[in-house]
Amino acid sequence: MADSLKTFFDARLVERLAASLHQAAPSFPRANFIREAAKGLDGQELMDRARHIAGALHRALPSDYPEAVEVLLRSLGAQAKLTEGGAMASFFYLPHTMFIAEHGLALAHFEASMRAQHALTQRFTAEFSIRPYLERHTAKTLARLREWTEDPSEHVRRLVSEGTRTRLPWASRLREFQKDPTPVLALLERLKDDPALYVRRSVANNLNDIGKDHPALLVQVAKAWMRDAPPERKWLVRHALRSSIKRGEPAALEVVGAKPPSGIEARVTKLPRRASLGGTVEVHFEVANRSKKPQTLVVDLAVHFQKANGETRPKVFKVRELTLGPGQAEEVCKRVSFEQLTTRKHYAGPHRFEALVNGLGLPLGVVEVGR
Known part of the structure; x- marks a missing residue:
């Protein structure tokens, strides 16, 4: 697995990426992109390779950002998660999300960037690329995520809960939401009974993150959600409390009916x-x-x-x-x-x-x- 992590982005993948972009836009400089993107990959780890390819992608795509996004969107495969190539296959779209995260932050590009992330999260994930928008355009991005809590795609709904995690692994922390998670909790409230376990597990992980900074608030939310809760929500709350329970916090243990032990x-x-x-x-x-x-x-x-x-x-x-x-x-x-x-x-x-x-x-x- 370590080798696959390191070498996933190789010359063959660069050629596949170039082919998809050239098919979407015949003017795409396929040969130049392959030469630049494949050069210097050896010796780099996964994220650095993806970042290197994203840089070459930026230089090869149209300089007009909305036009570049349209090329990317036309090049995408089917909405279902990629299965060819195993668990790593969906990482094919990691350079795409890096491009959106770095070059689409201007307010004038907000709609194009949101459209791109809505599409990309249904193929890979936009949980990392959405975070710069939460920091730069907080109110607009939260409003869009609120709309997405009702999206037909479970991948889009999961983006709402996963992208707003304050302590998302492999990502920088959302410091403002660490201080005040109220806007995040408002989104999670809309997803607590989502029909997809994939989404509910993400909601639980988000709450678990919140509890590391605000243990009393987590217990307050957990108690409220346990009232008249169906079995699926009870599981979500228990999963959200797992770190608090492992730390032996009495208030969290009480929520699941476990009091300080005796004898x-x-x-x-x-x-x-x-x-x-x-x-x-x-x-x-x-x-x-x-x-x-x-x-x-x-x-x-x-x-x-x-x-x-x-x-x-x-x-x-x-x-x-x-x-x-x-x-x-x-x-x-x-x-x-x-x-x-x-x-x-x-x-x-x-x-x-x-x-x-x-x-x-x-x-x-x-x-x-x-x-």
Whole structure:
């Protein structure tokens, strides 16, 4: 996967892009674009390659921005997400969105840019390219996103919730909305019962982001949304509260019916003493209610991963929710991978495993991870 991330934008893709643009506009300087866009790609990572191609695209397209947008729109493929070429295939349109984000910000170009992003998000995503418009033309962009909450395309509706995330991964933060998320919440309110899980999951992720800056506000919204909520919205709220619950915040736990635990014990039943980098560890542990009252419990697993500097940092994994009567116990399990990933590098050393029950940490043991 790492190689595909690095080499996705290669000379062959540049030729495909040139062919689509030349077909849309026979005057497009196909040969010059290929020569310029393909030069210097080697040694660059995914985003830098896409940015390089977007620069060549800007120099090859008409200098009149609305005219350039029309060429781009005529060159687009079918609205369905691309499947040819695997999970990376839709990244074909990343240079297109970079072009829109950088060169369409003039107020006179607003309509052309919105039209382009409406089309592109149905093929790739415009969650990154919409953000400069939220910062530069806040009121106009929010008004357009409000209209798009009722768009027939679930991809367009998801753009509303995903593009306004204050802490969107791989993107700069929306600082003003971090300070005051009220405009974002107004959009999410319109999407909380969207028919598409794809959209509702994005709404939950947006709320989860908001909760990292405004935990009390997240709980307030969660309580309101849980009133007379259908099952789909209940799932959305629980997903939105996941980080707060992992942090053991009592108010968030209360929303899902989980109060501070009393008389709860965790006993490991299976945990190897040693493991290898690249392998997996399966931990089994029993959660027991030693109190005299039934309890609703959110059970997570914290693994304190070794870092390069010798320190450790916990990562919390969801396990399951339990309702245990007085004296009742139940065994749960979780598999943890030590495979080296592009997004997470593992290091040898002791790794502490800990059960989190309604935020209460209960030690399970230590696994020595070696090479």
